[in-house]
Amino acid sequence: MVARRYVDVFEAYDRFVEGVKMSESDWDYHVIPGNAAMMKERYDINFGSDIIPDDPDLADRLFLAGVDMLLTTGIYNTDLGRAMMIDEDEIYEGIKMAPKKLTLGHGKDKCKCKARRGNSTRKPVIQGGPTGAPVSEDVFTAMIESYAQEPMVDTIVSGVLNTVNGHPATTNSPWEIKATMAEIRLVREATTMAGRPGMGI
């Protein structure tokens, strides 16, 4: 059936609330491995030894297996203990709704992230940074600047401040919020010090 509209996060919540109840261990140890094995067999997915596939038919079958996996299995909400479902038309509406290009950053430092096709001659966007690794407060700005000053780097991904004002940035505490806000300020400071204040962060 044709989709009424694309699914968004609010609709997803409603579907979770009404979804099938099951334990997380059932999901992890039965539903996911069982359905994944079924899709592997149904779509005859075998990789062989190549890292990158050079067989478009295999890639198409893997795409269909992924769509089928999502249709058959849905997504599980660990707090509600329920799984939501989505139908095929909604999946394709959602794919159509997704952007095909983004602008990251602003001014002369912005970069465009556009869909590439295969191994295009156009370089992918390089997002440099510690990628969530822990970083000491005293070297945080300099470390981020070491990425921002690299000509190959287009945007920044932050690290995690270990402390803020000397306090551990404990998860689920006010210090975590303060540390997160400090990270944003310090990353912007670092890109400015590198002469690229408009970089996407």
Next chain:
Amino acid sequence: MKIDMSGLNMIAGWHASGDIIMMEQMPIFGGYIGGVEETAICDVATMIASFAIFNSDIHLDGPIHIRWGTTTTREPLQIAAHAAVALDLNTDLLLANQYYTLAGPCTEMCLLETAAQAITDTASGRELLSGSAAAKGVSQDRTTGMEARIMGEAASATCGMSIPEVNEILDKLISRYESKFIDAPIGKRFQDCYDVDDVTPSDEYLQVYDDALNVLSDCGLGF
């Protein structure tokens, strides 16, 4: 293929505010999902879900090895590449991948691991490379800009190459570091391989970088 209420609520805030949303998920190879094929099937399903259910604008992948905690071993690279090519051939979705190497900064192994993944991600059509969390991203201060430099240089050198040619390079390159996993060097902290005041890499790190470029050239990557 799971989410919690915190994730859902954060997405709701960003979506309602019109922010660009990058949704992250890291499928684990070697866990309950199964082998490389089953993990890739779940990876494709979850990537699609991030756009079709959770309003993501760009997806950040990161297939990871359960034993080594890295994205640069042979199996995670194969999963990431197959999943990316499957989506690249059938959609225009924006796909990114993140980097967790076993070795740390100022080591040749760290740079070769980073380059191998950059080559893989670029040739499999990904739009954004995000990294790198050297030393598995768990050792304090063990990440630097030099790892991002090699990520960019390797990606740039790979653009436009044929897939069989890239696979041949990858096979040689991964063989150079995969035997060293058991005693991978943790490397140096940022403050031990950079001049922190001047934000410049040490002579030692520049030499290590040059050596890594030579290895990549030996494997067939032209700079």
